[in-house]
Amino acid sequence: MNQVLFLFSLYVYGVVFGLLFKRHLPAVLIAITGFLWGTLFWVVGGMIALATSLPYTPGSMISYFIVLMIGFGIIHARNNTWALSRREITWILSIASTFLLVLFLASRYNFSAVSSDSIIQIVTGRRIAYEGFSTAIIEELSKRDAFLSLLQSASVFLGDDYIYTAQPVFAFTFVLLFNYLGYQIVSQIISNKRLTLTLTALSGIVLFSTYFIIYQSFYIHNNLISAMYLFAAVSMFWLARIESNDHWMIFGMLSLLGFSLARTEAPIFALIFLALVISAGHIPYRLRLVSMIPYLLFLGLWYSYLLARMGEGTKILDPEKTLAIIGALIAIGLLVLVSELNWIKRFLLPQLPKLMVVILLIMLAFLIYQKPEHIKDSILATLINMMSSGRWGITWLMFSLYLALSLAGPKVPWEEIFFYGIVSFFCLILAIVFFRKPYHTAWGDSGNRMLTHILPISILYVLMKTVQSLPKSTNIESKRDSSRNL
């Protein structure tokens, strides 16, 4: 029961935070994403406390949340964002009570599944609660990053052996998020609400009925969490541009932070998407600075902290790779800073997506040249996992076909973030294997698990491409044309 109350408190906390933006973002979205922000604030708060040698105890964490809550309360009072309409209250209460019900069911019916990796993350979490960021813990975090372990560390405070309700609740949040954001995005392309709802729901059911996704809803690991944060980030970036609503950017950047803290190599993938957002050039310069620089700074500080403490490091993250990640963060930071310069805006940013993919492909070709067998085995293993041994059923088989078809399909607004994002993601999955043992044919292979991160985005992309050409659809361009005519 402690666990239910703890996770529900995080959810409520996330909703209170989200409501700060209720004038600009839908209340339903705020109610759905509460758990994303609540857990992220727990993890970030824990990381700051532990890295700065502040006490990491139930008392200190409660104090941290009280201080933040007071801050939110003051902003709410000043902006009068407490005042909710009856409709908003109904939505928030319905989603919150369903969330509570799912939490309760997850605590009653424990279907958790683990591998050795999961046990290490659970154990690391428990040790964090006692030892803080000791040298041994830093070594573990260099392999698997902080998100899941810090969440699991709460089990010691709660008197439980491990956190078993979080994974199903993340999955539940993801179901709501995929359907909600999918609906929002598709309704930007076509105006038929019933059709939008049907196609989004069908795509959502395909995703969440795929065996490996169901399995990961109970499998204590970071891939489903990463997938959810990345999906949220990319969808929100797209909506920020299409709706010209800058507030999506704030939620998008928080989601990207969640994604980046879930796995050690995640910042590299995240920076690709961030570069695509910068290249679009639609976000006002000030917002770019306010939203992106704190994200880059936080990650830069975290990786610098790891670098200072890791010693020789591990196979997954050693000082050289950490420096490379810090270098990439600095490079993107510089790009953000100079992105308002005229020649950068005119010449570099429009070509950046193509340039990135070309660089990635050249890098991949070089890596293949260096270790041909290694990369070939990894490519084959990834393909075989997608087709049969990865527990994906026919999902990748079908969606890779749709993706191949979509290349020739009608263009959707700001397609670049999806197209270049997906292509770069696959290139990077193959590139990072150069620095570790080759991928192998098994569902537990990290390359196969990482496919989880890109599948929801791929499904959404296919859905967008498909609805773009629906008969009698009113797409954005025609909406704009008609408004111009008016």
Add this chain to the structure above:
Amino acid sequence: MLVQYLGIIGFYLVVLVLLYSLMRKLQEKFWLRFSAVMFPFLLVGHILFNVISFPAVNQARWRLRRLPSNDLIDLMDNSYSQRRTYWIYPLMEIYYAGRTLQIPENLLDSLPLSKEELQRKGRLAEVVPIEMIAELTEGEVELILAADYLDISIDDGYLYHFVMQETDLDSPLLLRRYEDQLFFIPKDLLPDTESGL
């Protein structure tokens, strides 16, 4: 490795070529028909496939099933991954944190567990080597197993028992062996002590 998948790849490529040819022939009509008719039907078919194939896939080695309790030991026990010796340390921390563990000297050398890790990761107050004690007898094991205990089999070849019956928390913990089984027992629960079992 690739040869056995050549059929699927070939079929996949044929379908792709056919669809591209259709796309070329029908041009705009292709996308209208694909989006309005084919795609929703394909999605429904896909969902049916996922639902129907679920029981077959879930019968594999790594399947989802309800755990008997929310204890870490049950989670570990229901895992099909390799069971590592280091799994014992968090269990020691959960069941015996703060207690003193006594390990007979004759057990120390053959023990797969590290004395230092037991103290550090198991969060024990102290790990103390004590003079040699003979292995448990079958009768003693029967008596011990009459108490509340949890056990887990680890790939190092040992079956570890954690005896949990309420005891005096100041009473030290003793590690004893019987064949390929290791027992962590509060000392006052041992059959030959005053309180006995």
